[in-house]
C-alpha cells in the first residue's frame with residue numbers, strides 16, 4: 168500500500184538542481200533509509216499532510232520543538248499578535264525580556280541568558296565564552312554527542328554524520344579539530360586521564376545533558392557528577408547542552424530530572440528547539456560572573472541581527488507558558504504507550520531491540536544490549552530499522568528517518584494519533600524481521 172509520492176518526487180527533483188541534495192539539512196534527505204523524503208504541505212496537532220495529500224502521525228515534531236503539536240492555537244495567536252506589531256526592530260523589545268525571565272525561572276542555575284537564533288550559535292558562543300573566561304583553548308566533547316555544526320564540535324558528532332557514515336566533516340581545519348578532545352560518552356576513566364594529562368589547558372567540557380543525537384543515551388549514574396567534579400577541580404567550565412532536552416525532558420529539562428550534583432550545577436547551559444516553539448530562537452546562559460564577560464559588558468564578542476526576534480520570542484514564550492505539568496504528564500504517558508507497544512511487537516516478530524529513555528524522549532536501538540556510548544549505538548541493525556521505518560511510513564506514521572535519532576511526541580498526540588501508531592506497528596515489526604524485504 169505505497170502512498171503516492173508524485174508531488175514530493177517532482178519537488179525533490181527541482182530542489183536537487185538548486186539545493187545540494189535537495190534539502191537544507193542532511194538528515195531530511197532519507198539517505199539512511201532510502202526512498203523519497205515527503206515534502207510537507209501542512210501540520211495540524213499531531214498530524215502532517217504531505218504535498219500528495221497523505222496524512223502522517225508525526226513522531227519527529229521538527230526534531231523536538233513542536234512539543235504542543237503543530238499550529239497550536241495559543242502559540243498561533245501569540246505569533247499573529249507579535250507579527251502584527253512588526254517583525255524585527257534591531258533594538259531591544261519586551262518579548263525578549265519575558266522569554267529570558269521564563270527560562271531563568273525554570274532552570275535554577277541559569278542567572279543570566281543571551282538569546283541567539285540556533286542551537287549551533289548557542290554552543291559556538293558558549294565555547295567562545297568559556298575560552299574567554301578561562302583563558303584556555305581545549306574543549307572536551309563526547310563521541311556521538313551533537314552540538315550543532317560548529318567547526319571544533321563536529322568531531323564524532325552523532326546522528327547527521329553517523330547517518331551519512333562520514334567520519335567527520337571536510338572543511339574543518341586540522342587546528343580546529345586539534346583543539347577538541349573527543350572521549351567516549353559515559354567513560355569516567357577516559358575523562359580522568361584527559362584531565363590528568365592536559366587539565367590545565369582545558370577550557371570546558373561540553374556534553375549533551377542526556378544524549379539524544381546517537382539515539383537516546385542517558386548519562387550513566389555518576390557520570391554527570393564526575394563531569395562536575397573533574398571540571399571544578401581543574402578550573403574548567405562544564406557546559407550542559409540542553410538544546411534537545413531543555414523544556415522537553417521536564418519543565419526544567421534534563422537538569423530538572425537529575426538536579427545539581429554534590430559539587431554543584433553546570434556553569435553554562437545551551438537551549439534551543441522547544442524554547443523557540445518552531446521558530447529560530449535559541450539561547451545560552453548560566454553563572455552571572457561568566458556571562459558578564461560578554462560584550463557589551465565584557466571582552467567576549469557575540470551578536471546577532473535577529474537575536475531575540477520578537478516573533479520568535481513570542482512563539483517561544485507562548486510555547487513554554489503552555490508547557491504545564493499536565494503536558495509533561497501527557498508526554499510521559501503517550502511515549503510510554505507507543506514505546507511499550509513497539510517493543511512488544513518487535514519482540515513478537517523476533518527482532519532484537521532495546522528501548523532507551525531520557526524523560527519522555529526515547530529511541531529504539533535495533534540491537535540486544537544496552538547502549539552506553541557511540542560505538543554501542545553504531546553496532547545495530549540499521550537495515551532492519553530502514554524496513555521498519557518504511558513500513559510505518561506506508562501506514563501513515565512518520566518516524567525520524569534514521570536509527571540514530573530520538574522519537575518525539577507532543578501534547579497533541581491524542582488517542583486517535585496513538586491508535587494510528589499502534590495499528591501500524593505489527594506490520595512494521597514483521598517488515599523489520601524480514602531481511603528479504605528490500606527498502607525502496
Ligand SMILES: *Cc1c(COP(=O)(O)O)cnc(C)c1O
Pocket residue numbers: 284285286287288290313314315316375379380408409410411439440449
Ligand atoms: C539540535 C541540536 C543542536 C543544534 O541546534 P540547531 O538549532 O540545529 O543549530 C545542538 N545541540 C543539540 C544537543 C541538539 O540536539
